[in-house]
Amino acid sequence: MPNKKTHPSALHEKAGISPPEMISSAAVKNIQQFRKVQPSSIELVEGILAENITSLSRAITLVESTNVSHLVKANEVINACLPHANKSVRIGITGVPGVGKSTFIEAFGKYLTGLGKKVAVLAVDPSSTISHGSILGDKTRMEELVKDKNAYIRPSASGATLGGVARKTRETITLCEAGGFDTIIIETVGVGQSETAVHSMVDFFLLLKISGAGDELQGIKRGIMEMADAIVINKADGDNIKKAQFAKMEFNRALHLFPAKKSEWIPTTSTCSAITHEGIPEVWKTIEQFLELTKGNNSLFEKRKEQNQYWMLETIDEQLKLNFYNHPEIQKLLDSTKKSVQNDEISPFAAASFLLKMYFKK
Structure with missing residues (x-):
């Protein structure tokens, strides 16, 4: 029987030309060499005070490090930055996943930079308890704000810390303030105990809600509502405007059931749309009114003293x-x-x- 002629498979690929090297080995070597040269704590502080974003980011990475050898250097940087801190307004923003925190923060942040403010957004992303990974997607969501020269977005993984915020976030606030940012926004994970931790490091605590999600009846949210200085019903646009107005009335009634705040501030409710930007200027006006009252009666400074003791x-x-x-x-x-x-x-x-x-x- 004659030998059958073998034919190559239809999926067979002929050897082609090897593609050129995509990455320059010289460039890789330069980057590696650059990373090996770690700036001293004095150089980092000088860079932060000169409002150099690279120095600020490197210092925050140092603070976030779990390496024990980095702790001494991080403390040196923090202590040197302290005299230049405490000159900003610190705003905590929380809400359940899906309420539109990132979209709201981008719209709010752009409004503030339009007023000439320098805004730092510290976004805490939940970490997986299985893979320990984190997406850190806030920079992707805030694509307009991330391009703003007067804004700085720093996403960080919550890690194993309960609630996703701890000493590292509190110290990052100090670094950002020393770096010239006058408005610090902290976005919580939106689950677990992160709200309590964020409340203990901010001046103004904003709770974002949406209408028609059953939030009005969730007794478990009572603790969060008691902490809130303002409740804002987001996504008040299109067919949802009437529902948002109704939710605003419901939350306004609920707020009257809670005890008065030590600061004498009476929490407010409002509606807004992060898409159309309706209601965004009013949110900032509310914060300005809060600052005027709490600075006037000294409760803001007393609160910061208590927070410093708590974090110690x-x-x-x-x-x-x-x-x-x-x-x-x-x-x-x-x-x-x-x-x-x-x-x-x-x-x-x-x-x-x-x-x-x-x-x-x-």
Whole structure:
């Protein structure tokens, strides 16, 4: 039987010309060399005070680092920036996912830069508890604001910290203020306890709502509503205007049930559309009225003093935890103790007591 002639598969590809190198090896080498040269804390501070965005970003990265060796340098930068801070208005913005926080912040931020303000947006993105990854999509959503020379957007992953904000966000505010930003906006994750943490580091707390989502009846939101200095019903456009007006009336009634604030400020309700920009100027007018009142009766400065004390205690808690898990003896014992707990050889409480005893023996 004659041999059958073999034909190449229809999917067969002929060897082509190798594509040229897309990345210059010389450029890669230069970038690597640049990254190896770490600026000193003095150079970072000088850059921040000169309103250099690269220096500000590098300093924030240092503050966010979990590397123990970076802590000393980060503290040096923070302490040097403190005398140049505390000159901004700090605004916290929260709301459930889907309420339009990013769209609202972009419209609000553009309005403020139009008034000559310098706006820094600190957006906390939720991290996955499974992959520990985070999308950090706020810069993508705020495509107009990110191009504004008077705006700075810094997304950061919430990590393992409860609520997604901690010491790193509080210290980032200080760096941004020293960098010349007079309006700091902090966007919360919108889930968990992030609202409480953000409330403890801002002057004005804005709660975004949408109509027709059942929010009016969610008793679980009572704590958030008590913290709010203003409630804004977003997406009040098109066929949704009447629903938004109705929601505004409902929330206005609900606010009268809550105790009066120490600052003597009476929370307001309003509607807006981040798409048409209707109601955005009124939100800023409300914040200006709040600042006039709280600066006049000194409650704003008293609140900041309380916040500083709160974050001192929080930092102590965080530092003790960090020191505990980085202690060499604990690192040796932790895995074996975990296995003993999993196998019911020791109770979780006894195991914790044992590890703490070993830690304090140092």
